Amino acid sequence: MHAWPASEVPALPGKGRDLRIHDTATGGRVTLAPGPVARIYVCGITPYDATHMGHAATYNAFDLVQRVWLDTKRQVHYVQNVTDVDDPLLERAIRDGIDWVGLAERETALFREDMTALRMLPPQHYIGAVEAIPGIVPLVERLRDSGAAYELDGDVYFSVDADPHFGQVSHYDTELMRHLSAERGGDPERPGKKNPLDPMLWMAAREGEPSWDGGSLGAGRPGWHIECVAIALDHLGMGFDVQGGGSDLVFPHHEMGASHAQALTGEFPMAKAYVHAGMVGLDGEKMSKSRGNLVFVSKLRRDGVDPAAIRLTLLSHHYRADWEWTDRVLQDAVERLGRWRAAVSRPDGPSADALVEEVREALSDDLDAPAALAAVDRWAALQESGGGTDESAPGLVSRTVDALLGVAL
Template sequence: MRAWPAPEVPQLPVTGPPVALFDTATGAKVTTAPDGPARLYVCGITPYDATHMGHAATYVAFDLLNRAWRNAGHEVVFVENVTDVDDPLLERATKVNVDWTELAERETELFRQDMQALRVLPPDHFIGAVESIPLAVGLIERLQESGSVYRVDDDLYFSVTADPAFGQESGFDRDAMLEIYPERGGDPERPGKKDPLDCVVWRGPRDGEPHWDSPLGPGRPGWHIECAAIAREHLGVAFDVQGGGSDLVFPHHEMCAGHAQVADPSGPFAKVYSHAGMVAYDGEKMSKSKGNLVFVSALRNSDVDPMAIRLVLLRHHFRSDWEWLDSDLWDAVDTLADWRRALSLGAGAPAGPVVTEVLAALADDLDAPRAVAAVQAWVDATLGTTGLADTSDEDAALTIHALLDAALGLAL
C-alpha cells in the first residue's frame, strides 16, 4: 500500500537533545536510545470514515517524535498499518450499500490527503491488513508451535497466559481488563474459551464476510495479530516505540505484545509504549459511534488553513485529554497571521535561544505547548509588543521558518 508524498523538511544547523517519552508500561519517563535507526510503529486507521480530530491528534503527536528523533541526528524507520478489513468496516459498508473494498480504498485515500495537508511525515512502510495476511498466518503458525493457540469452532484463539509478561504493558489488573475488554471488541463470554481474556487470532469464515484460504483454513486475521506481525516483519524485536491512542493500551497493545513475546521471547515487543490522549467534542470523547466528530477534510474543504488545524493540536500536550472548541481554531488562524507578520520582517529577536528551547521542549515528552510558547515569545519580541527585542538577528526569520517546519511541522 502506498503512503502519501513526503514534504521537504529543512535541515537545522544544530542537533537536538536525546528524546525522552513517558512510558505507559513503567509509568515513568524514559530516554530513548536507538541502536541504529530509531524504530517506530503507530497503529493506523480502520478506514470506514474520514479522519477526525482524535485521529489527527495522534498522528501529529507521533510526527513530532519522528521529527525530534531526526533533529537529534537519528535515521527513523516508521511503520503504520491500515486495518482495511475488520468488523466496523464491513458493518458500515453494509449499511451504506457500498462494496467494502471500495469504502476502504476511498477512506484510506482521504486519510492520505489529510495527512499530507497536515504535513505529517509518511511512514516508510504503510501496510494494509489484507496485504499482511501472509505475515499474520506465519506468526499464528509460530504461536501454534509454541502451544499458545487453540481452536474454538472455526476460530483460533491465543492463550494470554502463555506470555509471562501479560499485563505489564497496560498495568491493568484482571478485573479492569475484564471490564474494558468487551467494550473494545473482546468476547470474554464466548463458550469454549480457556480464559475470558483470550483473543481471536484467526476468524473463520462467516456468511457474507470476506475470507482468504490459508494453511489455517479459510478466514481472516484478528486485529491484534495483524499489528504484531507487521511490526515484527519491518521493525524486528524490541523496537523503540509503539505508539497510538490511549484507547489502545488495552486490549490492543497488550495483546500485540503478548503475541510477539511468545513468538520470540528474546526481547520485549517494544522498549517504550507511548499513548496520545483522547479528544472530546460536545462534552464526550470524539468517536464514530457517537457521531460527535470534527473532520479534517471538512475543515479543509471549508478553506481552513491546515496549519491552523495543526497549531490547535500542538497547543495541547499529546498525552492530555482535551476538548475541541471551534473558537480555538479561529484563535489559531489569528495567531498564524501574527507569526507570518513577524516572519515577513526578516530581522527579528535573536533566534538561537528559541531553537534551543523548542528542541529541548519536544525532546521532553513531546512538549509542544512549551515549544509553541517559545515561538510566541519570539513573535511578541520581534513585533515589539513585549519590549524584549533589544538586539536584532538579521537571519532570524530564516531560522525560525526552518525551525517551525523541521520541529513542529508548521510550514508558514
C-alpha cells in the same frame, strides 16, 4: 499500499537532544537513545470514515517523535498499518450499501490527503491488513503448534497465559480488562475459551463475509492484534523503540500485541516504550466514530481552514492530555498563525539562536509542544516590539517551526 508524499524537513544548526518520553508500561519517563536508525510503529486507521481530530492528534504526536529524532541526525524507520478488513468496516459497508473494498480504498485515500495537508511525515512502510495475511498465517500456525494458541469451533485464540509478561503494558486489573475487552472488539463471554480475555487470532470464514486461504488454519481472516504484530516484526523486529497509538489502544490492542510477539519470539519487551496520545472530545464525550461526534479534518479544509492552523490547534495541547475541541481553540490557532507569519515576514528581528534550543528542549521533554509554542510566541512578541536587527532570524525561526513543529510559515 502506498503512503503519502513527504514534506521536506529543513536542517537546523547544531544537534537536537535525545527524547525523554512517558512510557505507559513503566508509568514513568524513559530516555530513548536509539542507534543510527530509530524504529517506530504507530497503529493506523480502520478506514470506514474520514480522519477526525482524534486521529489527527494521535498522528501529530508521533510526527513530533520523528522530527525530534531527525533533529538528532538519526534516520527514522517508521511503520504504520491500515486495518482494511475488520467488523466495523464491514458493518459500515453493509449499512451504506457499498462494497467494503471500495469503502476502505476511498477512506484511506482521504486519510492520505489529510496527512499530506497537515504535513505529517509518512511511514516508510504503509501496510494493509489484507496484504499482510500471507505473513500472518504462519505466525498463527506457530502459536497454535507451540501450545500458545488453541482452536474453538474453527476459530483460533491466543492463550494469554502463554506469555508470563501479560499485563505489563497496561497494568490493568482483570475486571477492567474484561470490561474493555467487551467494549473494544473482544468476546470475553464466549463459552469454551480457556480464559475470557483470550483474543482471536484467526476467525474462520463466515457466510457473506470476506475470507482468505489460511493454510492449515482453514479459510478465514486475521484478528486485530496479530495484524500489527506480523507487520511490526516483519519490518522492525523485536525491541523497537516506540509502539504508539491513542490511549484507547493500551488495552486490549497493545497489551495483546505485545504478548503475541513475546510468545512468538521468547524475547521481552516487544517495544522499548509504549507511548499513548490522549483523547479529543466534543460536547463532553470522546470523539469517536461509534458516537458520531466528529470534527473531520477534510471538512475543515473544505471550509477554508488553513491546515497549518489545524496543526497549531493540535500542538497547543500536550499530546498525553485529553482535551475538548471548540471553535475557540481553532480560532486561537488561526490568530497565532497570523502573528507568527507576520513576525517572520520582516527582513530582520531578534536573534533566534536561543529559540531553537528552547524548542528543542521543550520537545525532548516528553514532547512538550505547548512550551515550544510559547517560546515562539515570545520571539514573535519581541519581533512585534522591534527588538532586533538580525537578518538571519526570521528565516531561522521559519525553519525551526517547520522542522520541529511541522508548521509552514
